[in-house]
Amino acid sequence: MVKITLVNPEDKINIPVPVKFTVPNIQGDLWLATTDDGQKVVCQRLNNETDANFVAIIEFKQSTEVLTLEKELVADQVKGIKEISDHKENDCYVHLNTGVFDFELCRGTGQGEGSSKWGLRHFWSVAEKRDLVPSGNNAIGGFYGPFFTPDNGLINPAEHIIVDITPLEDGPVMKKYRLAGRIPDGIKPELHGKRFHLDWSFYYNVPFFSRVYHVDHFATTVNRRSIVDKITVGDEFESGIGQLVFDRFAAYDGVWYREGDPYSGKLAEKVQELVHDGKERNDRFENFKKALTGNMANAHWDLYWRLFSVWENALPSDEEQEELQEVRDQAFVLAELNNRPWLFSRDPVNVSKVTDQTVFAGPASKSVEMNTETGQAMIWQTSAASNAFQIVQRPQSGWQNWGTNAENECPSLPVGTLIHTAYGPYKDNWREVADSLEALQAVQPKVER
DSSP states (O other), X not given: OOEEEEEOGGGOOOSOEEEEEOOSSOOOSEEEEEOTTOOEEEEEEOSSOSSOSEEEEEOOSSSEEEEEEEEXXXXXXXXXXXXXXXXXXXXXXXXXXXXXXXXXXXXXXXXXXXXXXXXXXXXXXXXXXXXXXXXXXXXXXXXOTTTSSGGGTOOOHHHHOXXXXXXXXXSSSEEEEEEEEEOOOOSOGGXXXXXXXXXXXXXXXXXXXXXXXXXXXXXXXXXXXXXXXXXXXXXXXXXXXXXXXXXXXXXXXXXXXXXXXXXXXXXXXXXXXXHTSOOOOOHHHHHHXXXXXXXXXXXXXXXXXXXXXXXXXXXXXXXXXXXXXXXXXXXXXXXTSTTSOOEEESSOBOGGGSGGGEEEXXXXXXXXXXXXXXXXXXXXXXXXXXXXXXXXXXXXXXXEEEEOEEGGGEEOEETTOEEEEEEESOTXXXXXXXXXXXXXXXXXXXXXX
Protein backbone atom coordinates (compact mmCIF):
# COMPACT_ATOMS: atom_id res chain seq x y z
CA MET A 1 0.00 0.00 0.00
CA VAL A 2 1.36 3.42 -1.04
CA LYS A 3 0.49 6.59 0.84
CA ILE A 4 1.34 10.12 -0.30
CA THR A 5 1.20 12.79 2.41
CA LEU A 6 0.64 16.35 1.21
CA VAL A 7 0.86 19.39 3.48
CA ASN A 8 -0.78 22.68 2.46
CA PRO A 9 1.98 25.31 3.00
CA GLU A 10 0.68 27.68 5.71
CA ASP A 11 -2.82 26.70 4.52
CA LYS A 12 -2.43 29.10 1.60
CA ILE A 13 -3.66 26.85 -1.21
CA ASN A 14 -7.39 27.36 -1.64
CA ILE A 15 -7.97 26.29 -5.27
CA PRO A 16 -7.58 22.89 -6.99
CA VAL A 17 -3.90 22.38 -7.82
CA PRO A 18 -1.77 19.73 -9.55
CA VAL A 19 0.69 18.01 -7.23
CA LYS A 20 3.56 15.95 -8.64
CA PHE A 21 5.27 13.11 -6.78
CA THR A 22 7.37 9.99 -7.33
CA VAL A 23 6.23 6.44 -6.63
CA PRO A 24 9.04 3.98 -7.41
CA ASN A 25 8.54 0.52 -8.82
CA ILE A 26 4.92 0.87 -9.90
CA GLN A 27 3.36 -0.05 -13.23
CA GLY A 28 0.40 1.45 -15.06
CA ASP A 29 -0.43 4.90 -16.45
CA LEU A 30 -3.51 5.70 -14.32
CA TRP A 31 -4.23 4.94 -10.69
CA LEU A 32 -7.14 5.62 -8.36
CA ALA A 33 -6.31 7.08 -4.97
CA THR A 34 -8.54 8.11 -2.07
CA THR A 35 -8.06 10.69 0.65
CA ASP A 36 -8.77 10.04 4.32
CA ASP A 37 -12.20 11.64 3.94
CA GLY A 38 -13.08 9.58 0.88
CA GLN A 39 -12.27 11.92 -2.01
CA LYS A 40 -11.52 10.02 -5.23
CA VAL A 41 -8.36 11.21 -6.97
CA VAL A 42 -6.92 10.11 -10.33
CA CYS A 43 -3.13 9.88 -10.55
CA GLN A 44 -1.54 10.09 -14.02
CA ARG A 45 1.90 8.77 -14.88
CA LEU A 46 4.37 11.39 -16.13
CA ASN A 47 6.82 10.35 -18.80
CA ASN A 48 9.02 13.39 -19.28
CA GLU A 49 9.34 15.07 -15.88
CA THR A 50 12.76 14.86 -14.25
CA ASP A 51 11.64 15.07 -10.61
CA ALA A 52 8.31 13.19 -10.53
CA ASN A 53 6.53 10.31 -12.21
CA PHE A 54 2.90 10.99 -11.20
CA VAL A 55 0.54 13.96 -11.00
CA ALA A 56 -2.84 14.33 -9.28
CA ILE A 57 -5.28 17.20 -8.80
CA ILE A 58 -5.74 18.01 -5.12
CA GLU A 59 -8.32 20.12 -3.31
CA PHE A 60 -7.05 20.73 0.20
CA LYS A 61 -10.03 20.26 2.52
CA GLN A 62 -7.68 20.28 5.50
CA SER A 63 -4.07 21.21 6.22
CA THR A 64 -2.80 17.71 5.42
CA GLU A 65 -4.19 15.35 2.82
CA VAL A 66 -3.11 11.71 2.61
CA LEU A 67 -3.61 9.86 -0.67
CA THR A 68 -3.76 6.07 -0.67
CA LEU A 69 -3.21 4.37 -4.00
CA GLU A 70 -5.90 1.74 -4.43
CA LYS A 71 -6.02 0.30 -7.93
CA GLU A 72 -4.97 0.76 -11.50
CA LEU A 73 -7.46 2.37 -13.88
CA VAL A 74 -8.04 2.22 -17.61
CA ALA A 75 -8.55 5.38 -19.65
CA ASP A 76 -12.26 4.68 -20.30
CA GLN A 77 -12.92 4.89 -16.56
CA VAL A 78 -11.49 8.39 -16.22
CA LYS A 79 -12.98 11.80 -16.92
CA GLY A 80 -10.44 14.38 -17.97
CA ILE A 81 -9.17 16.88 -20.52
CA LYS A 82 -10.92 16.49 -23.86
CA GLU A 83 -9.39 16.86 -27.30
CA ILE A 84 -11.91 18.37 -29.72
CA SER A 85 -11.69 17.52 -33.42
CA ASP A 86 -13.13 20.73 -34.86
CA HIS A 87 -11.30 24.06 -34.70
CA LYS A 88 -11.47 27.61 -36.07
CA GLU A 89 -7.83 28.17 -37.02
CA ASN A 90 -6.12 26.34 -39.87
CA ASP A 91 -2.86 26.25 -37.92
CA CYS A 92 -4.46 24.73 -34.81
CA TYR A 93 -2.31 21.93 -33.42
CA VAL A 94 -4.77 20.85 -30.75
CA HIS A 95 -8.14 22.07 -29.48
CA LEU A 96 -8.55 21.31 -25.76
CA ASN A 97 -11.30 21.60 -23.20
CA THR A 98 -9.82 21.34 -19.70
CA GLY A 99 -13.19 21.63 -17.99
CA VAL A 100 -12.38 25.24 -17.09
CA PHE A 101 -10.85 26.55 -20.33
CA ASP A 102 -11.47 25.80 -24.00
CA PHE A 103 -8.78 26.96 -26.42
CA GLU A 104 -6.77 26.26 -29.53
CA LEU A 105 -3.01 25.84 -29.33
CA CYS A 106 -1.69 27.13 -32.66
CA ARG A 107 1.58 26.77 -34.57
CA GLY A 108 1.38 30.10 -36.40
CA THR A 109 1.47 30.63 -40.16
CA GLY A 110 4.53 32.87 -40.61
CA GLN A 111 2.54 35.22 -42.85
CA GLY A 112 3.22 38.35 -40.79
CA GLU A 113 -0.43 39.15 -40.06
CA GLY A 114 -2.13 39.54 -36.68
CA SER A 115 -3.91 36.27 -37.40
CA SER A 116 -0.57 34.50 -37.96
CA LYS A 117 0.41 34.24 -34.31
CA TRP A 118 1.31 31.06 -32.51
CA GLY A 119 0.15 30.46 -28.93
CA LEU A 120 -3.27 30.21 -27.33
CA ARG A 121 -6.10 31.48 -29.49
CA HIS A 122 -9.87 31.52 -28.92
CA PHE A 123 -9.41 31.22 -25.18
CA TRP A 124 -12.88 30.41 -23.80
CA SER A 125 -13.91 30.53 -20.18
CA VAL A 126 -16.26 27.55 -20.00
CA ALA A 127 -18.31 28.84 -17.05
CA GLU A 128 -18.50 32.38 -18.38
CA LYS A 129 -19.12 31.27 -21.97
CA ARG A 130 -16.83 34.01 -23.25
CA ASP A 131 -13.89 34.01 -25.64
CA LEU A 132 -11.11 36.35 -24.52
CA VAL A 133 -9.49 36.32 -27.99
CA PRO A 134 -12.54 36.06 -30.28
CA SER A 135 -11.09 37.29 -33.59
CA GLY A 136 -8.05 35.02 -33.64
CA ASN A 137 -5.97 38.08 -34.57
CA ASN A 138 -4.12 38.04 -31.26
CA ALA A 139 -2.80 35.37 -28.92
CA ILE A 140 -1.83 34.57 -25.37
CA GLY A 141 1.79 33.61 -24.83
CA GLY A 142 3.97 35.34 -27.41
CA PHE A 143 7.40 36.66 -26.50
CA TYR A 144 8.95 39.73 -28.07
CA GLY A 145 11.90 41.82 -26.82
CA PRO A 146 14.76 41.96 -27.30
CA PHE A 147 14.53 39.98 -30.54
CA PHE A 148 11.29 41.17 -32.05
CA THR A 149 11.49 44.96 -31.95
CA PRO A 150 11.98 47.64 -34.61
CA ASP A 151 15.46 48.12 -33.14
CA ASN A 152 16.35 44.60 -34.31
CA GLY A 153 14.29 44.84 -37.49
CA LEU A 154 12.02 41.94 -36.51
CA ILE A 155 8.38 42.31 -35.50
CA ASN A 156 6.37 39.83 -33.45
CA PRO A 157 7.75 36.28 -33.46
CA ALA A 158 4.22 35.00 -33.22
CA GLU A 159 3.67 36.43 -36.69
CA HIS A 160 6.92 35.46 -38.39
CA ILE A 161 7.67 32.00 -36.96
CA ILE A 162 5.98 28.64 -37.42
CA VAL A 163 6.76 26.62 -34.30
CA ASP A 164 7.21 22.89 -33.95
CA ILE A 165 4.96 21.38 -31.26
CA THR A 166 5.76 18.18 -29.38
CA PRO A 167 3.49 16.58 -26.75
CA LEU A 168 5.48 15.86 -23.57
CA GLU A 169 2.63 14.60 -21.36
CA ASP A 170 -0.65 13.34 -22.76
CA GLY A 171 -3.20 12.12 -20.25
CA PRO A 172 -6.59 13.01 -18.81
CA VAL A 173 -5.16 14.86 -15.78
CA MET A 174 -2.34 16.79 -17.45
CA LYS A 175 -1.27 17.67 -20.97
CA LYS A 176 2.05 19.34 -21.67
CA TYR A 177 3.35 20.65 -24.99
CA ARG A 178 6.69 22.04 -26.11
CA LEU A 179 6.67 24.81 -28.73
CA ALA A 180 10.08 25.27 -30.32
CA GLY A 181 11.59 27.35 -33.07
CA ARG A 182 14.59 29.22 -34.42
CA ILE A 183 14.45 32.99 -34.08
CA PRO A 184 15.04 34.70 -37.44
CA ASP A 185 18.19 36.77 -37.72
CA GLY A 186 17.58 40.49 -37.40
CA ILE A 187 19.85 43.50 -37.55
CA LYS A 188 21.83 42.84 -34.37
CA PRO A 189 24.53 40.17 -34.92
CA GLU A 190 24.66 39.24 -31.22
CA LEU A 191 21.07 37.97 -31.54
CA HIS A 192 21.69 35.78 -34.57
CA GLY A 193 21.26 32.00 -34.53
CA LYS A 194 19.21 31.78 -31.34
CA ARG A 195 16.60 29.11 -30.62
CA PHE A 196 13.83 28.95 -28.05
CA HIS A 197 11.35 26.52 -26.61
CA LEU A 198 8.26 27.12 -24.52
CA ASP A 199 6.63 24.46 -22.34
CA TRP A 200 2.89 24.78 -21.66
CA SER A 201 1.13 22.68 -18.99
CA PHE A 202 -2.66 22.31 -18.72
CA TYR A 203 -4.63 20.47 -16.03
CA TYR A 204 -8.11 19.02 -15.67
CA ASN A 205 -10.63 21.22 -13.82
CA VAL A 206 -7.87 23.54 -12.60
CA PRO A 207 -8.41 27.32 -13.01
CA PHE A 208 -4.89 28.05 -14.26
CA PHE A 209 -2.23 26.95 -16.71
CA SER A 210 1.56 27.10 -16.49
CA ARG A 211 4.44 27.85 -18.84
CA VAL A 212 8.16 28.50 -18.95
CA TYR A 213 10.28 30.05 -21.71
CA HIS A 214 13.81 28.89 -22.54
CA VAL A 215 16.03 30.86 -24.93
CA ASP A 216 19.66 30.35 -25.92
CA HIS A 217 21.96 32.60 -23.90
CA PHE A 218 22.19 36.13 -25.30
CA ALA A 219 23.55 39.53 -24.32
CA THR A 220 22.58 42.79 -26.02
CA THR A 221 21.47 46.35 -25.28
CA VAL A 222 17.98 47.86 -25.36
CA ASN A 223 17.22 51.47 -24.60
CA ARG A 224 20.99 51.88 -23.97
CA ARG A 225 20.79 49.33 -21.16
CA SER A 226 22.49 45.95 -20.91
CA ILE A 227 20.08 43.04 -21.36
CA VAL A 228 21.27 39.52 -20.58
CA ASP A 229 18.77 36.64 -20.78
CA LYS A 230 15.64 38.74 -20.17
CA ILE A 231 12.56 38.67 -22.41
CA THR A 232 9.21 40.33 -22.92
CA VAL A 233 6.26 37.96 -22.60
CA GLY A 234 3.00 39.33 -23.97
CA ASP A 235 -0.55 38.10 -23.31
CA GLU A 236 -3.18 39.77 -25.50
CA PHE A 237 -6.95 40.05 -25.06
CA GLU A 238 -9.68 41.65 -27.14
CA SER A 239 -13.36 42.47 -26.93
CA GLY A 240 -14.24 44.74 -29.86
CA ILE A 241 -14.13 48.49 -30.36
CA GLY A 242 -15.35 50.43 -27.33
CA GLN A 243 -15.12 47.49 -24.93
CA LEU A 244 -12.53 45.93 -22.64
CA VAL A 245 -12.07 42.42 -21.28
CA PHE A 246 -10.35 44.00 -18.24
CA ASP A 247 -10.64 47.58 -16.98
CA ARG A 248 -8.15 47.65 -14.10
CA PHE A 249 -4.59 46.51 -13.28
CA ALA A 250 -3.17 45.79 -9.82
CA ALA A 251 -0.10 44.30 -8.17
CA TYR A 252 -0.02 42.38 -4.89
CA ASP A 253 1.45 45.14 -2.70
CA GLY A 254 0.07 48.05 -4.70
CA VAL A 255 1.29 49.52 -7.98
CA TRP A 256 4.13 51.93 -8.56
CA TYR A 257 3.61 53.18 -12.12
CA ARG A 258 4.10 55.91 -14.68
CA GLU A 259 1.38 56.97 -17.10
CA GLY A 260 1.71 57.14 -20.86
CA ASP A 261 4.01 55.70 -23.50
CA PRO A 262 6.21 58.30 -25.25
CA TYR A 263 7.82 55.63 -27.44
CA SER A 264 4.53 54.46 -28.94
CA GLY A 265 3.44 58.06 -29.37
CA LYS A 266 6.60 58.95 -31.26
CA LEU A 267 6.36 55.76 -33.30
CA ALA A 268 2.77 56.60 -34.27
CA GLU A 269 3.81 60.15 -35.18
CA LYS A 270 6.62 58.81 -37.35
CA VAL A 271 4.23 56.43 -39.11
CA GLN A 272 1.85 59.31 -39.83
CA GLU A 273 4.73 61.43 -41.10
CA LEU A 274 5.95 58.71 -43.45
CA VAL A 275 2.57 57.78 -44.92
CA HIS A 276 1.79 61.45 -45.61
CA ASP A 277 5.20 62.68 -46.84
CA GLY A 278 4.32 62.17 -50.51
CA LYS A 279 7.45 60.16 -51.31
CA GLU A 280 7.19 57.30 -53.77
CA ARG A 281 8.69 54.11 -52.42
CA ASN A 282 7.55 50.58 -53.30
CA ASP A 283 4.31 48.62 -53.62
CA ARG A 284 4.70 47.18 -50.13
CA PHE A 285 4.88 50.66 -48.65
CA GLU A 286 1.81 51.67 -50.62
CA ASN A 287 -0.12 48.77 -49.09
CA PHE A 288 0.79 49.96 -45.60
CA LYS A 289 -0.05 53.52 -46.57
CA LYS A 290 -3.59 52.50 -47.53
CA ALA A 291 -4.03 50.58 -44.29
CA LEU A 292 -2.68 53.36 -42.05
CA THR A 293 -4.17 56.55 -43.47
CA GLY A 294 -7.56 55.92 -41.89
CA ASN A 295 -8.35 55.94 -38.18
CA MET A 296 -5.03 54.82 -36.72
CA ALA A 297 -6.44 54.66 -33.19
CA ASN A 298 -8.60 51.73 -34.28
CA ALA A 299 -5.91 50.02 -36.39
CA HIS A 300 -4.28 46.79 -35.29
CA TRP A 301 -1.19 47.98 -33.42
CA ASP A 302 1.00 45.49 -35.26
CA LEU A 303 0.57 47.60 -38.41
CA TYR A 304 2.59 50.40 -36.80
CA TRP A 305 5.46 48.05 -36.03
CA ARG A 306 5.40 46.12 -39.28
CA LEU A 307 6.18 49.23 -41.32
CA PHE A 308 9.66 49.07 -39.74
CA SER A 309 10.25 45.35 -40.16
CA VAL A 310 13.13 44.34 -42.40
CA TRP A 311 11.02 41.35 -43.42
CA GLU A 312 8.40 43.64 -44.95
CA ASN A 313 10.85 45.66 -47.10
CA ALA A 314 8.44 48.59 -47.02
CA LEU A 315 11.23 51.12 -46.39
CA PRO A 316 14.79 51.26 -47.70
CA SER A 317 17.15 49.96 -45.02
CA ASP A 318 19.00 53.24 -44.55
CA GLU A 319 15.80 55.25 -44.25
CA GLU A 320 14.26 52.73 -41.89
CA GLN A 321 17.15 52.88 -39.44
CA GLU A 322 17.50 56.66 -39.68
CA GLU A 323 13.82 57.22 -38.91
CA LEU A 324 13.81 54.70 -36.07
CA GLN A 325 16.91 56.23 -34.52
CA GLU A 326 15.08 59.54 -34.40
CA VAL A 327 12.13 57.87 -32.67
CA ARG A 328 14.38 56.17 -30.14
CA ASP A 329 16.41 59.28 -29.36
CA GLN A 330 13.31 61.39 -28.74
CA ALA A 331 11.53 58.70 -26.73
CA PHE A 332 14.63 58.07 -24.62
CA VAL A 333 14.52 61.69 -23.43
CA LEU A 334 10.74 61.94 -23.07
CA ALA A 335 10.55 58.75 -21.01
CA GLU A 336 12.73 60.23 -18.26
CA LEU A 337 11.31 63.76 -17.96
CA ASN A 338 9.93 64.84 -14.60
CA ASN A 339 6.50 65.51 -16.08
CA ARG A 340 5.80 61.79 -15.80
CA PRO A 341 6.25 61.15 -12.08
CA TRP A 342 6.12 57.76 -10.44
CA LEU A 343 2.70 57.30 -8.83
CA PHE A 344 1.56 54.76 -6.23
CA SER A 345 -1.88 53.20 -5.90
CA ARG A 346 -3.09 50.60 -3.44
CA ASP A 347 -6.26 50.32 -5.49
CA PRO A 348 -6.43 48.80 -8.99
CA VAL A 349 -5.41 51.33 -11.64
CA ASN A 350 -7.92 52.42 -14.31
CA VAL A 351 -5.48 52.14 -17.21
CA SER A 352 -7.87 53.21 -19.96
CA LYS A 353 -8.24 56.66 -18.34
CA VAL A 354 -4.54 57.57 -18.44
CA THR A 355 -2.44 58.98 -21.29
CA ASP A 356 -2.04 56.51 -24.17
CA GLN A 357 -4.15 54.00 -22.18
CA THR A 358 -0.83 52.65 -20.95
CA VAL A 359 1.00 52.33 -17.64
CA PHE A 360 4.52 51.13 -16.98
CA ALA A 361 4.52 49.43 -13.60
CA GLY A 362 7.34 48.50 -11.25
CA PRO A 363 8.55 45.06 -10.12
CA ALA A 364 6.08 42.37 -9.07
CA SER A 365 5.72 38.61 -8.98
CA LYS A 366 1.93 38.65 -8.49
CA SER A 367 -0.25 40.87 -10.67
CA VAL A 368 -3.79 40.97 -12.04
CA GLU A 369 -6.03 42.48 -14.67
CA MET A 370 -9.69 42.53 -13.69
CA ASN A 371 -13.15 43.54 -14.86
CA THR A 372 -14.91 45.60 -12.19
CA GLU A 373 -18.37 44.89 -13.65
CA THR A 374 -18.20 41.12 -14.17
CA GLY A 375 -15.75 40.32 -11.35
CA GLN A 376 -13.58 38.23 -13.69
CA ALA A 377 -9.81 38.44 -13.26
CA MET A 378 -6.65 37.14 -14.93
CA ILE A 379 -3.85 36.57 -12.40
CA TRP A 380 -0.14 36.07 -13.10
CA GLN A 381 2.26 34.61 -10.55
CA THR A 382 5.90 34.23 -11.54
CA SER A 383 8.70 32.32 -9.80
CA ALA A 384 10.97 35.34 -10.35
CA ALA A 385 9.74 38.90 -10.42
CA SER A 386 9.63 40.83 -13.65
CA ASN A 387 11.31 44.14 -12.91
CA ALA A 388 8.76 46.05 -15.01
CA PHE A 389 5.44 45.72 -16.84
CA GLN A 390 3.70 47.43 -19.72
CA ILE A 391 -0.08 47.32 -19.32
CA VAL A 392 -2.33 48.52 -22.14
CA GLN A 393 -6.13 48.72 -21.97
CA ARG A 394 -7.22 50.49 -25.15
CA PRO A 395 -11.00 50.79 -25.62
CA GLN A 396 -10.59 52.48 -29.03
CA SER A 397 -9.69 49.11 -30.51
CA GLY A 398 -10.77 46.80 -27.68
CA TRP A 399 -7.20 45.45 -27.48
CA GLN A 400 -5.17 45.08 -24.34
CA ASN A 401 -1.90 43.58 -23.24
CA TRP A 402 0.01 42.32 -20.20
CA GLY A 403 3.69 42.59 -21.06
CA THR A 404 6.89 42.04 -19.06
CA ASN A 405 8.81 45.03 -20.36
CA ALA A 406 9.88 48.49 -19.26
CA GLU A 407 9.76 51.58 -21.43
CA ASN A 408 11.19 51.70 -24.95
CA GLU A 409 10.73 47.91 -25.25
CA CYS A 410 13.21 47.00 -22.53
CA PRO A 411 12.59 43.27 -21.67
CA SER A 412 12.35 42.55 -17.94
CA LEU A 413 11.46 38.89 -17.22
CA PRO A 414 14.34 36.46 -16.59
CA VAL A 415 14.47 33.57 -19.05
CA GLY A 416 13.42 30.31 -17.35
CA THR A 417 10.84 31.90 -15.05
CA LEU A 418 7.83 29.69 -14.28
CA ILE A 419 4.57 31.54 -14.99
CA HIS A 420 1.23 30.46 -13.52
CA THR A 421 -1.81 32.18 -15.08
CA ALA A 422 -5.25 31.84 -13.46
CA TYR A 423 -8.62 33.09 -14.69
CA GLY A 424 -12.01 33.19 -13.02
CA PRO A 425 -14.36 35.25 -10.79
CA TYR A 426 -11.50 36.41 -8.59
CA LYS A 427 -11.73 40.22 -8.52
CA ASP A 428 -12.24 40.35 -4.75
CA ASN A 429 -9.96 37.48 -3.72
CA TRP A 430 -7.27 37.52 -6.38
CA ARG A 431 -4.48 37.84 -3.81
CA GLU A 432 -5.56 34.57 -2.20
CA VAL A 433 -5.49 32.89 -5.61
CA ALA A 434 -2.03 34.33 -6.30
CA ASP A 435 -0.87 33.03 -2.91
CA SER A 436 -2.20 29.59 -3.84
CA LEU A 437 -0.16 29.61 -7.04
CA GLU A 438 2.96 30.67 -5.17
CA ALA A 439 2.47 28.14 -2.36
CA LEU A 440 2.08 25.29 -4.86
CA GLN A 441 5.82 25.46 -5.50
CA ALA A 442 6.46 24.75 -1.79
CA VAL A 443 4.46 21.49 -1.61
CA GLN A 444 6.81 18.58 -0.80
CA PRO A 445 5.01 15.22 -1.05
CA LYS A 446 6.10 12.44 1.27
CA VAL A 447 5.68 8.97 -0.22
CA GLU A 448 5.58 5.88 1.99
CA ARG A 449 4.90 2.21 1.40
